[in-house]
Amino acid sequence: YAPNSKASVTRLFEIAEKAKEYSYSPYSNFRVGAALLCENGKVYTGTNVENASFGATVCAERVALVKAVSEGCKTFTKIAISADKNPCSPCGICRQSLIEFSPEMQVIYMSQDGCLVNVNLKDLLLNNFVL
Numbered sequence: 835y836a837p838n839s840k841a842s843v844t845r846l847f848e849i850a851e852k853a854k855e856y857s858y859s860p861y862s863n864f865r866v867g868a869a870l871l872c873e874n875g876k877v878y879t880g881t882n883v884e885n886a887s888f889g890a891t892v893c894a895e896r897v898a899l900v901k902a903v904s905e906g907c908k909t910f911t912k913i914a915i916s917a918d919k920n921p922c923s924p925c926g927i928c929r930q931s932l933i934e935f936s937p938e939m940q941v942i943y944m945s946q947d948g949c950l951v952n953v954n955l956k957d958l959l960l961n962n963f964v965l
């Protein structure tokens with residue numbers, strides 16, 4: 835995996851698309867996949883995991899984040915998100931969760947017309963909560 839090449843953005847998105855196939859989303863029927871690139875080059879995937887108690891649902895992005903942090907990876911350069919409907923920009927809880935670790939990371943998702951959008955996380959969430 836070549837983390838900084840142009841092709842790698844497309845590749846990271848493809849990994850997110852693949853992760854989406856594992857989605858557990860019987861309540862919304864809305865599948866989401868995420869691929870989180872760590873500074874050490876490792877990629878952690880995630881998918882949304884829903885629950886009959888709706889509030890217990892976890893988004894794809896936070897599944898990937900929790901997998902990475904729990905294995906010692908705490909600095910991220912990119913996250914790609916693939917969903918059943920475009921655009922799927924990360925929700926507010928996921929923005930807050932990610933920004934704590936890497937405000938400069940790039941967020942990649944597909945626009946409505948099928949182009950990959952690449953935005954800086956700190957531009958998606960201004961003045962995040964800090965304790």
Ligand code: THU
Pocket residue numbers: 859862864865866881882883884891892893894895922923924925928
């Ligand atoms: N979802 C994600 O996984 N990531 C997002 O960025 C937005 C929403 C999930 C949560 C729920 O399973 C489904 O999409 C519909 O909200």
